[in-house]
Amino acid sequence: MSPAADTRDRLIDAALELFVYQGYAATGLAQVARKAQVLPGSLYYFFPTKEDLLLATLERRKQTLYEGVLRPIWESTNDPIERVFGLLAGYRQMLELTEFKHGCPIGNLVLELAETHPRARGLLVQNFDGWLDAVEQCFASAQDRLPPGASPRQLAVFVLTTMEGAVMLARAYRNFEAYDAAVVHLREYVERLLVESAARQSSRRA
Amino acid sequence: MSPAADTRDRLIDAALELFVYQGYAATGLAQVARKAQVLPGSLYYFFPTKEDLLLATLERRKQTLYEGVLRPIWESTNDPIERVFGLLAGYRQMLELTEFKHGCPIGNLVLELAETHPRARGLLVQNFDGWLDAVEQCFASAQDRLPPGASPRQLAVFVLTTMEGAVMLARAYRNFEAYDAAVVHLREYVERLLVESAARQSSRRA
DNA sequence: CGGTGTTGGTTGGTTGACCACCTAAGCACA
DNA sequence: TGTGCTTAGGTGGTCAACCAACCAACACCG
Numbered sequence: 001m002s003p004a005a006d007t008r009d010r011l012i013d014a015a016l017e018l019f020v021y022q023g024y025a026a027t028g029l030a031q032v033a034r035k036a037q038v039l040p041g042s043l044y045y046f047f048p049t050k051e052d053l054l055l056a057t058l059e060r061r062k063q064t065l066y067e068g069v070l071r072p073i074w075e076s077t078n079d080p081i082e083r084v085f086g087l088l089a090g091y092r093q094m095l096e097l098t099e100f101k102h103g104c105p106i107g108n109l110v111l112e113l114a115e116t117h118p119r120a121r122g123l124l125v126q127n128f129d130g131w132l133d134a135v136e137q138c139f140a141s142a143q144d145r146l147p148p149g150a151s152p153r154q155l156a157v158f159v160l161t162t163m164e165g166a167v168m169l170a171r172a173y174r175n176f177e178a179y180d181a182a183v184v185h186l187r188e189y190v191e192r193l194l195v196e197s198a199a200r201q202s203s204r205r206a
Numbered sequence: 207m208s209p210a211a212d213t214r215d216r217l218i219d220a221a222l223e224l225f226v227y228q229g230y231a232a233t234g235l236a237q238v239a240r241k242a243q244v245l246p247g248s249l250y251y252f253f254p255t256k257e258d259l260l261l262a263t264l265e266r267r268k269q270t271l272y273e274g275v276l277r278p279i280w281e282s283t284n285d286p287i288e289r290v291f292g293l294l295a296g297y298r299q300m301l302e303l304t305e306f307k308h309g310c311p312i313g314n315l316v317l318e319l320a321e322t323h324p325r326a327r328g329l330l331v332q333n334f335d336g337w338l339d340a341v342e343q344c345f346a347s348a349q350d351r352l353p354p355g356a357s358p359r360q361l362a363v364f365v366l367t368t369m370e371g372a373v374m375l376a377r378a379y380r381n382f383e384a385y386d387a388a389v390v391h392l393r394e395y396v397e398r399l400l401v402e403s404a405a406r407q408s409s410r411r412a
Numbered sequence: 413c414g415g416t417g418t419t420g421g422t423t424g425g426t427t428g429a430c431c432a433c434c435t436a437a438g439c440a441c442a
Numbered sequence: 443t444g445t446g447c448t449t450a451g452g453t454g455g456t457c458a459a460c461c462a463a464c465c466a467a468c469a470c471c472g
Binding site: 022025026124125162192 | 227228229231232306307309313314316317321322327330331334359360363364366367368369371374375377378379380383384387388390394395398
Binding site for chain 4: 246256
């Protein structure tokens, strides 16, 4: 890796963390540079404007979704339904490790920037889409165990809304009560869909 | 109302909207004063610091929860379960009316301020608590129609996480697909709890 | 009644810090 | 020698915070 690519990466890493931790507007470029061990001027060399830096972080986030988020869980879990809940457990673990400092990296920025930064919104949506695609695939490959009317995509959306809301409440309360309650109910719901479908299939066979 | 209380109120009203619309950090005090038709100096008379203004808006939000949010729905709907979904419909309507500009007033600020403003976090939690109390009461007064193990509080938490997540996705995508999908699934889940309980009761009677 | 001090609220402008943004000189490596 | 990158410094602008002068309403007292 060239030295330039290295500092560029360090800048994105630093910005990624600061934007998620304290918001976009509240983060100064000088602070990003300091955290990345780079002089403020260099920052301008790679990212002409602050928004360019923001877009680069979102692009990075999108590209590391599989490597950083999905793969560790996909490798430890095979059952598609359990993979979904493994994902939820992963976010829980992140909250735990960072003592609720980091929530969902996308969610925070959506609420802050959706109205004011249209280009960022586009990338945020792409990030959500990537996540939804992955979860949709889980449900799709378990579709034979689900009721016939169940839409994998809509189930994925439900999982994402639950997760985003749960992360938000966990950060607000600084505990896992709400997060765990939400996941328990989501599991109850999915469980019911599974047994319903199983009952239907066995009755058809009979 | 004294003229002073009036300008104070106007300031809180203006700040309330701006903080929700464009975030806390991104909102300048001069902008708040302009919107409230007040000179910047007066702002300092009522609120020594920007954070004091923030806390006042959260206090106000807490006190207007019933009047502004719950009452209109409570009055048009009697069934406790339908009241819960009426609440969700109300937030949907707000998104529609404001063209996705306003999300949940509390949720936005939670993600922005939870880590950096501990006093604000306390008030944000109080706001969530008030909302949760109301929804919990709904489920509690329908408890005879729910399975015996169902906890009204935990159900309320599930509703809140769903709502917050749904609002977030609606704002990101600028459409209601995700919002509606989430609400549909939540309804499916509650519906299943109701019929389950009904079946159990009729089988006991038999 | 009327003059006088006090209080609650307003005005407009200042201050110092910080911000994103910009530049031009310097560096190392090819 | 040239190119890619880094460095230090600087500019204009905006921010929260602050202030001193001001004003109207009121209370108190001669």
